[in-house]
Amino acid sequence: MSERSWLAAYPEGVPADIDASHYPSLVTLMEEAFAKHAGKVAYSFMGKELTFAQVDAQSRAFAAYLQSLGLEKGDRVALMMPNMPQYPVAVAAVLRAGFVVVNVNPLYTARELEHQLKDSGAKAIVIIENFAKTLQDGMHGSAIKHIVLCAMGDELGLVKGALVNYVVRSVKKMVPAFSLPGAVRFNTALSQGRGAAFVAPSIQPGDMALLQYTGGTTGVAKGAMLLHSNIIANVLQSEAWNDPVMKQVPAGEQPTSICALPLYHIFAFTVNMMLSMRTGGKTVLIPNPRDLKATLKELSKHRFHSLPAVNTLFNGLANHPDFGTVDWSHLKVSVGGGMAVQSAVAELWLKKTGCPICEGYGLSETSPSVTCNPVNAKAFSGTIGLPLPSTYVKLFGGDGQEVSEPGQPGEIGVRGPQVMAGYWQRPDETAKSMTADGYFLTGDIGTMDARGYVKIVDRKKDMVIVSGFNVYPNEVEDVVSNCPGVLECAVVGVPDEKSGEAIKLVIVKKDESLTEQAVRDFCQANLTGYKRPRHIVFRSELPKTPVGKILRRELRDA
Incomplete structure (x- = not known):
């Protein structure tokens, strides 16, 4: 394919390139x-607002506190919290002090936490008290010397904060007993930092900003080294891409985004938190998006323009009885990422909100965004869209050569200013993932049409081979999601004596009257023989990561 042929399909006004050296x-x-x-609201959380000036003052004080501990430039600081104001304050503090943020999933087990703390060499951790017991059990053998404990009510003021903390600790019993001698409370650290000197270090574009651990769904979690320049590039790429619809926000109205994805995940880190910093936008923090009722109640209080989410969240919201209590009329951009968006979900979302889901694609290793559908599109394309500005995408065949024919599958390779510097302390893994001409190999198999639209056909390891035929789970899932009565579904390959592998389909029902025969009839009408499921199982829920990505591995193991 000709060099960047996709530029012809860009929406008007979106540049071919961004200036990654802008900051x-x-x-x-x-x-x-x-x-x-300074005077605008940066974060809204449980009815409490924090202005940009307050984030500035708090992060500066917290940065001074961290420096007072004797940490040196480049030291790693782990952050283990759900969406709460202490998280963006801590991120700003760690970066301002010249340290590196290590994002930790707060739902990790002690074993998973222990691996990440040891691997990253983090010397300090900022953690919500709910998971302090996990830290107590998982910090053995790590380099952690300093612990800052946050509570849900820290930023909510004296009365409301005390009430929230009482409910979390004593009524809901969400804080198991723990012992962490020497741990300092977040608000104590802030007050100590206000009296300490802060020395602004010299920070270069090539300095590491984040150690972002890849989900671990592919084996042992590895730390992607994301530089300051990587995140900046992706923020500017995302801003340029969203501009065709975000410029429709009336003058004087603050752009507002809903942050229902966890900020420790790179998708929300970049497209919610850092992009809102760049645009002066307000971010509404949703601490637990799995509580759909509470999420919709919070959304009903705001006028918002942007909602990045995963397919499972769009689906859950659109099917919830309280959906109509929210004013969706100001929503300009719904970005779907993290997993494939299903056509049935996209159709329902467009019908109910009038704002199409623009499916995009990215990885921890690419800060994260690589491709996205045009935000002014009116229909669901079923693709992951076009490469973003300054991004080059090639498909590589099994021989390592570029696939030249449109529509021919190959492994997606990405080159651009958002691509990581490599895997932390894993030069062997870094070498395996990069081509000689600087393309990062994603492990995802895709096709590209003549216009440059990319479609994922699947991960290398998720592909199922039935009697020599390749079956891509995403395709089967997309078809079955349109079957009446299906709420969610997932497809995996299981061993089969006759065909080598067979298709196993796991379904969560929307309608209890749905039968196995009805699903089989639907599949017979819509899928060729070898793609039809041999085994159909009904379950009350599907196993998912905290981001909402379906864990096919667990279904396979089951």
Whole structure:
């Protein structure tokens, strides 16, 4: 295919390239926002608002506190919290002090936490008390010397904060007993930091900003080294891509995004938190998006323009009885990522909100966004869209050569300013994942049409081979999701004596009257013989990561 043939399909006004050198560091980007938007609300959380000026003051104090501990430039600081204001304050503080953020999934087991703490070499951790017992059990053998404990009510003021903390600790019993001698409370650290000196270090574009561990769904979790320049590039790419619809927000109205994805996940880190810093936007923090009723109640209080989410969340919201209590009329962009968006979900979302889901694609290793559908599209394309500005995508065949014919599958390779510097302390893994000409090999198999639209056919390892025929689970799932009575579904391959592998389909019902025969009839009408499921299982729910990605591995193992 000709070099960047997809540029012809770009929406009007979206540039071919962005200037990734616009900011020398994320600190410069954030400090510009603190100065420019000081009086505006940066974060809204449980009815409490935090302005850009407050985030500036708190993060500066917290940065001074961290420096007072004797940490040195480049030291790693782990953050283990759900969506709460202490998280963005801590991120700004860690980066301003010249340290590296290590994002930790707060739902990790002690074993998973232990691996990440040891692997990253983090010397300090900021953690919500709910998971302090996990830290107590999982920090053995790690380099952790300093612990800062947060509570859900820290930022909510004296009365409301005390009430929330009482409910969390004593009524809902969400804080198991723990012993962490020497741990300091978040608000104590802030007050100590206000009296300490802060020395702004020199930070270069090539300095590491994040150690972002890949989900671990592919084996042992590895740390992707994301530089300041990587995240800046992806923020500017995302801003340029969203501009055709975001410029429709009336002048004087603050752009507002809903952050229902966890901020420790790179998707929300970049497209919610850092992009909102860049645009002076308000971010509404949703601590637990799995509680759909509480999420919709919070959404009903805001006028918002942007909602990045995964397919499972769009589906859950659109099918919830309280969906109509929210004013969706100002929503300009619904970005779907993290997993394939199903056509049935996209159709329902468009019908109910009038705002199409723009499916995109990215990885921890690419900060994360690589491709996205045009935000001004009116129909669901079933693809992951076009490569973003300054991004080059090639498909590689099994021989390592570029696939030249449109529609021919190959492994997706990505080159651009958002691609990581490599895997932390894993030069062998880094070498395996990069081509000689600088393309990162994603492990995802895709096709590209003549216009440059990319479609994922699946991960290398998720492909099922039935009697020599390749079956891609995404395709079968997309078909079955349109079967009346199906709420969610997932497909895996299981061993089979006759065909080598067979298709196993796991379904969560929307309608209890749905039968196995009805599903089989639907599949017979819509799928060729070898793609039809041999085994059909009904379950009350599907196993998922905290981001909402379906864990096919667990279904396979079951």
